[in-house]
Amino acid sequence: MKTKNDLKLAVIIDADNVPAKNVKSMMEEIAKYGTPTFKRIYGDWTKPNLAGWKSVLLENAITPIQQYGYTSGKNATDSAMIIDAMDILYTEKVDGFCIVSSDSDFTRLAIRLRESGMQVFGFGEQKTPMPFIVACDKFIYLEILKGSGSSEPSVDEVVPKPDHAKKSPIYKLDKKVIALFTSSINDIADEDGWAFLGDVGNLLIKKRPDFDPRNYGFDKLTPLIKSLKKYFDIDERETDRATIKHVYIRAKKKA
Structure with a gap:
């Protein structure tokens, strides 16, 4: 049986709902739970508000996934993350997932992954809705991590x-x-x-x-x-x- 630190983890990040300043401390935290083998971040990188991510992604070897917003008011990023998570699940190459978002839309994904025997670690801000928090095996607030602002x-x-x-x-x-x-x-x-x-x-x-x-x-x-x-x-x-x-x-x- 694998110990906690032996876990192979897929890290999927919602760029629209996580500040870039939290990424370094978050990756250090993830290392306590296992080895991140997939590291992907999703967003519409044509938007000016995501420009600050570039240096952070390079420093942490995180792969950016481009997702255009096809329809106004609809979050295409969430759908892309969910589809990729299921694809990764079926590769059978990971033992768990780190879902980084403060969005309750990932509640069902967390439940589904746990039903498949995956360990699910959630990361998000204090504003994260409780349904997503309790759907994870463990949830870590970004505010308590080193270098993060406190509330x-x-x-x-x-x-x-x-x-x-x-x-x-x-x-x-x-x-x-x-x-x-x-x-x-x-x-x-x-x-x-x-x-x-x-x-x-x-x-x-x-x-x-x-x-x-x-x-x-x-x-x-x-x-x-x-x-x-x-x-x-x-x-x-x-x-x-x-x-x-x-x-x-x-x-x-x-x-």
């Missing part, structure tokens, strides 16, 4: 912004996030209420494909959960390797 938080704060966060959060830790953590811990906890943090993290992504500690200003899940000691007990257990500890968590019992 203002949009939900009520429960805990203060962490002093050691390396990047401004795009969301704040609210009651819904605390409830998501609590339910996920309880779903897989042992008889004493403890759950391995790694397993909790995997379950969080299955429940919320857009879950990522970086959304809340943390590089990793462990420092995020440590900032929530008001809500969770933490137990760092020794392993056979002195430099490695396994982190277990459980929800604090209400007084």
Whole structure:
């Protein structure tokens, strides 16, 4: 069975819905999940608003696909991406797809690819509609990637912004996030209420494909959960390797 980093990935990018400034950091992120064997970007390259893409495409070896807008008000780029994705699927040369767009029109494509056993990673801005987000195995907001601009938080704060966060959060830790953590811990906890943090993290992504500690200003899940000691007990257990500890968590019992 292939590990995550062994995956061969097809990267298809909607130039109309992704800023060129995000591409370098996005490709670095994709490298964490596998090797991009197809790298294509779709748009009408005769339009002046896409002129800034040229140097970015050359630096990242991304193939531009020309798609004219045949009819006013219709997005021919989306159709071209969907057709190419299905063609790539039937070559059986990839293990997954990275769909880069903030457009909900790719929701059905993501579902179809997953039905065929493909891993689907979505990339888009915060404005991306939820149907497309939940259709992916994992969804990454472009705003949290290195070199991307950050947005203002949009939900009520429960805990203060962490002093050691390396990047401004795009969301704040609210009651819904605390409830998501609590339910996920309880779903897989042992008889004493403890759950391995790694397993909790995997379950969080299955429940919320857009879950990522970086959304809340943390590089990793462990420092995020440590900032929530008001809500969770933490137990760092020794392993056979002195430099490695396994982190277990459980929800604090209400007084």
